[in-house]
Amino acid sequence: MTFWLAYKMLFGNIKRAIFPFLGVLCGIISLIMTLSLGAGGESIINTNLSAIGDNRIMIGGNSFNQRDIRILENYPFVEYALFPKARSYTDDNIYIGYPERVFDILDLPHLNDREVIVDKNQFENVKVGDTLELSIGTYRDRFLIKGLYEEKNPLELMRKGNRIIVSQDTYERIFGERNFSEIVISFEKGEDAEEYIPIILNKFRQDRGLYGDIQLLETPEVYKRIEKIKNIVSMTLGILSVISLGIGGLGIMNLIGSNIRSRTGHMGILRAMGMSSKDMVIMFITEGVIISFIGSIVGLILGIIFSVFVGKVINIYPVFSFGDIFISLVISLVVGIVMGSIPAVKAGEKNTIELLREI
Known part of the structure; x- marks a missing residue:
């Protein structure tokens, strides 16, 4: 019942769901492009630097x-x-x-x-x-x-x-x-x-x-300096990937938090009808998971398409490591959902009277 209610409340108001969806979509597209074009750029840089400074x-x-x-x-x-x-x-x-x-x-x-x-x-x-x-x-x-x-x-x-x-x-x-x-x-x-x-x-x-x-x-000596530069490039791209993961997780957290803030009155009505705080938390997290999952799938497809297109424009062939992409998506979703459960739990702890005052 809780999952069905989350689905109906989510798709019953597409306009309210579209902005969180676009937020997740843009975050995943950015993540895919960062990983693929970053790996492609790193490959070109390493190849060119190695050509300059052989051992x-x-x-x-x-x-x-x-x-x-x-x-x-x-x-x-x-x-x-x-x-x-x-x-x-x-x-x-x-x-x-x-x-x-x-x-x-x-x-x-x-x-x-x-x-x-x-x-x-x-x-x-x-x-x-x-x-x-x-x-x-x-x-x-x-x-x-x-x-x-x-x-x-x-x-x-x-x-x-x-x-x-x-x-x-x-x-x-x-x-x-x-x-x-x-x-x-x-x-x-x-x-x-x-x-x-x-x-x-x-x-x-x-x-x-x-x-x-x-x-x-x-x-x-040139070879040794080139190796140091290559290590710095790899470290920098790794930091950018971590930042992209963090942005994706914060986007999902913000998605769940904004849903809670915009529907405090609805939460009061549901609590008055007998819904427990636990079920309410599950409902909001389920909404976040649904939007995040759909946004991730669509973002993955569009991210690959955009990476290929942008790669042709800037002459960097994207390198897709689907294992790394999958792990990054999972980490982003897990971090976002875990962080997003915090405002959901806090909202579930409020009593019915406090929630109904927001109507």
Whole structure:
């Protein structure tokens, strides 16, 4: 009887219920957009920051070649090694040479001679399997497009020229460069590169033999600062999510409290007709649960739609973790209902005469 009465009183006056419903609806939409767009933004930030500051060092010497790459990649703590200067700009194209191991790290197909991988944002009208005629000075040749990729390093995106990735062997054949003065050595993300610096320098000197001295040019300090920034970003987004949960819970509490304040006279009549204070509290909480549940379902659907739309406008693809969204909705509802039961209980403690005076 109590639940039926709560339903009839709620939907018997839609105008009174619409504003609390809109309050819950807006709160849930805000929560979904905060979680999804926040996660999408965090993913972009982490990707770009990681691209700027890898866990790596750079060493220099008189002359390095692919033999040195193979020596370094045999060390168990080395993820990959490459020549940062294995790139050439010509005819508005940037040719980048990568050793074999780098293609595995970037999840790109391995390349043979006259095969290339191009940036899909710069070569919009090509697809894998097409041929591309390229000019390199007076040299012209046709290359098979073996793969497409999307450059995410913001520093790389600032460079002028169309990015074309070739194998290290192809790069050396085309440009005639086989010796380089610098090598970048990358370590796994969880490794402390600082500990490996003396090992790398000593071991590499021994394994190279009499091929000239080497020196440390760059340490992973940038990587460590980037990791701190990423942690701050994650913490900030977590705080925003907690604030959104709190706002949702306060909205539900305000919904129940406003219903009680607007119907004090009705409560007196119901008490005079014999309704107990316990049933009255249950009735108001039930109304809050009904509006909150319906508002949450509709808000969830609209929140996903708005997140996708806004994400396209601001170029942030939303990341939906439905487990996190579900838990957040449940917490918001539980907090709101628990907090909303406080004014309901206080109202139920009033005697019938006090309530009837409000008519």
